[in-house]
Each structure stands twice: as C-alpha cells, then as structure tokens.
Amino acid sequence: MDSVGEPDRVLVHRSATGDRRAFAALFDRHSRAVTRYAWALVSDRLDVQEIVQDTFTTAWSKAGSVTIAESSALPWLLVTCRNHALNRRRKKGPHRAEPLPEGLAGLADVAANEDRALAVQRLRWVQTDIEALDGLDRRICELCLVEGRSYAEAAAIVGASVGAMGTRRASARNRNRVRRAVSNHDE
Template sequence: METVGVSDRVLLHRSATGDRRAFGALFDRHSRALTRYAWALVSDRMDVQDIVQDTFVTAWNKASWVTIAESSALPWLLVTCRNHALNLRRKKANHRTESLPDGLADVAVNEDRALAAQRLRWVLTEIESLDGLDRRICELCLIEGRSYAEAAVIVGASVGAVGKRLERARTLIRTAVSNNEQ
C-alpha cells in the first residue's frame, strides 16, 4: 500500500479496520515529533519510550472514533501524549516516598540506634500502635524507604491500598507527634 499523499484521516480509518500497514505509516509519520515532545515533558529515556508507546496504543485502540481536525492526526497525538505524560507524573508522585526531615535523618545516620529510637520515640510509638498491616507498610515505606509498589508486593496488597493506608497512618502519626511536642 502506498501511503505518500494519503491523509492521516484515511490512515486512521484504515487502522480502525485493522490495517497494520496504515497504522505503521501513521507511526512513521509522527513518531519523531511525538518523541521530541515527550522529551520536553519528561526527562527519563524509559519514560519517553513508554509515553510514545502508550500514545500509539491509544491511537490504535481509538482509531475508529477519533475525529481529527484538518487532515493531520498530530494535534490529537500530541494531546494524547501530554495526557499520558501527566498520568505518569501523577502516578510517580503517588508512589514516591517522603524522606525524613533533615534533623531526623541526621539522627538516624550519626547516632546509635538506641539514641535514635529515643529521639524518635513518639513516631516509633505511634507506628507500633498501628494494626499489623499498617505498621508493616509504615516500616517498609517510611523506615526502610521502599516504594509503594515494593511494599504492595511484600504485603500482598494493591499499590492503591498501600498508598491509602500510608496516608492514613501519616495523618495519625503527625497528629500524635504534634500533640506530644506541645
């Protein structure tokens, strides 16, 4: 199939009917521009590749109902690419662990464990008072520095459940520490 001079609208229509060559032509036509755009949105090579791939998977899955302006699919692809980048950014923000404040981090590094435990007694007491699963999640994410995904695998829960449990535990710990410092 010759694709020179064929509009993106026609290529998308053919893709919707399962024409892989038409979709390949659409990919060849716009993948460089999408890759450059993805680099402007994220800084990791693997993330760029994932975003571009997800954009074209979305285009393949939605080819039957995508309406493009004029004859180019590029504006729609760029918006889709941006949405995937924003979703990735949100996902990474949700799974990021927070580090200890500077003073507390120094305590853990520079002092022996007994003294560090004494200085962090309110936090540790609150973590110990949590139910078993919440306590384990706090130990994994807050103390050991593991990601939500790693903790989810270890405790056998979803990443979302780990995030919600940790958010709830952090609120309880912050409240308890604030009350004990007053």
Template sequence: MTTETDAVLVRAMATGDRGALARAFDRYAATLTRYTWALADDRQDVEEVVQDAFLTLWQRSPTLELPADTVLPWLLVVCRNLAFNAGRKRTKHRADELPETLATPSDHGEAAETLRWVRAEIAALPELDRRICELCLLEGHSYAEAAELLGLSVGAVTQRVSRNRRRLKKVVMHDEH
C-alpha cells in the first residue's frame, strides 16, 4: 500500500475527488482540532473552524501549490484565521481594534511564515512543556501517547497542555502579525 502525499491529495481535490478530501480530513482533523482548542473556548466554534478549514482547502485546491510535502502548516494558518474571526464576532468590544478581514494564506510559504509566532512561543517554553506542545498541538499525538513517550501521567500532560493553550491563546489574541 502506497502512502498518498498531500500534493497528490490536493491535486485530486482540484479535480473534484471528494474521497481525497475525506482522506485529508482523516489525516489532519485530529491535529487541527487539538490546535484549534488552543484558539477557541467553545466546542461548537472548534468544530466549525475545523470544518471550515477543510472547506477552504477544497475551495482553494485548484490554485494551491505546496512547495513542501505537507499541507498542515497551511491548514493551521487557516484555522488560526478562522478562529480569530470567530472570536471577533463574539467579542464586540474588540471589533474596532481588529482588521476587517483576515485572508487565508495563498501558499505554503506564507503559511509557514505566519506560523513563525507559534513556533517561537513554543520554543520559549520550558523543555518539558515545549516537548508536550510539539507532540500534542503540532504533531497531533493524543495526551495518552505523549504521556507514554515522556514517561508522565495523562493528567500531567493534560494540565500542561491546558496551561500552555491559555498562554498561546493570549498570544493569538494579541498577535500583531
């Protein structure tokens, strides 16, 4: 069985292959959901952001070019922008401070640059917290998997992820990029 690359999936979506979208969803939905929880407090918002990110991928697939092997950074930026917009709708008093719209990234390079702030924040964490965030928020491992890999309890991982989500959310809400 050969592993289908993200570039192949995107090209298939561009030709109308709904199965390719389903395979991309299966590949990245869990990671995007974990990441979006760092940006949104409400379960409904998280679900909508993830669904809308895949809808955006479907819509942009005919023009999307991936200079790297993965569409994940692009999807993460889409989630960030969608979550930011959802938060803006809920928080009327902040509406005047925020840009009118946030565009989705036009290519993988732009997405990687936009995620610079996320990686910088994670890199600044103490080593154990940094590794937990990399495993759970960026690589898509479950808390149980991260706990096993790091020799910690699931509760310890859960607590550290929760604390660092709050920190990342503050950065997202005050990000000037």
C-alpha cells in the first residue's frame, strides 16, 4: 500500500499494527522538522541525533495510544521531542565535563558556536511564520513551542481555558503558514 499521500492519522494507526512502511513514511514526512526543533533545544550534534531517535522510537512504541486530533502528527512529535530534550538536559545537568586541554578548548568552543549558529539559521523561517500569526495565536505558539510551557500554563498566562487553547491551536494550524512551512521547507 502506498503511504505517501495518506494522512498522518492513518500512518500512525498503521504503525500501531506494526506496519514499518507506514512508520517510514511518517518519519520521512516529519524528521526534518523534528531535527530542526531539536537543534533549537540543544546545541550538541550527538544530543540532537539521540533526541530525534528517541522521539521516533517513542512514536513507534506509543503509536497505539496516540490520538491525532487533526491531520498532522507533527505537534505531538514536537512535544515529544521537547520532552526528550528536557530529560537529556536534566540528566546532563549535574555532570560536569572535565575541561579540555588549552589548545583543544578553543576548538570545542568554535564547534559549539557553529552548531548553535546552524540551528539558529535553520529555525529562522519558523520564527518568521510564528511572527506572522495573529496576536493570541502568536503568543500561544511562543509560550508552548518556544518557551516549552504546557497548554495549562499557557492558558493561565493568556487568561483562557485549556480547551480554548486546543481550539485556537487547531484553527491556527488550519489557516497558518507554519504548518505549510514545516511540511514544505527544504533544509
């Protein structure tokens, strides 16, 4: 069965039954956006790779319990990605790396700055599209995607119910450019 044109909801359902082709199509469709988002959350290339892998491993293992409210699995994948990044930061937090010898320390700084600069460049288009949203929708995206707040926290900040947050998100996704940019933008 050809998976390319199928909606995410169908691909997730088929993945839950063990259909590897459906899961591969889901991965192909969203891995670039998840990778870009991971770069915004961490600056180390190996961390990004592991977070993306963990995100899709979680998607595979939880496919049977994931409910896709609209047509895209991307919001769920991005939240899962953010959670893995936060967990990774917590694990690394108390562990301090030994300083590199003086000659190598400068090279490590350059590499970290290059990784961060690449992440910023890759995400500039997302920020532009978020800024193009209406005021409240823009604020919701900033709170949930950029700042990493839950819907409940964002609802409290903007003075709305959690249900209203889901409705606003769904209507924004149906009409905004962010969804098209994420699905159509090439690296």
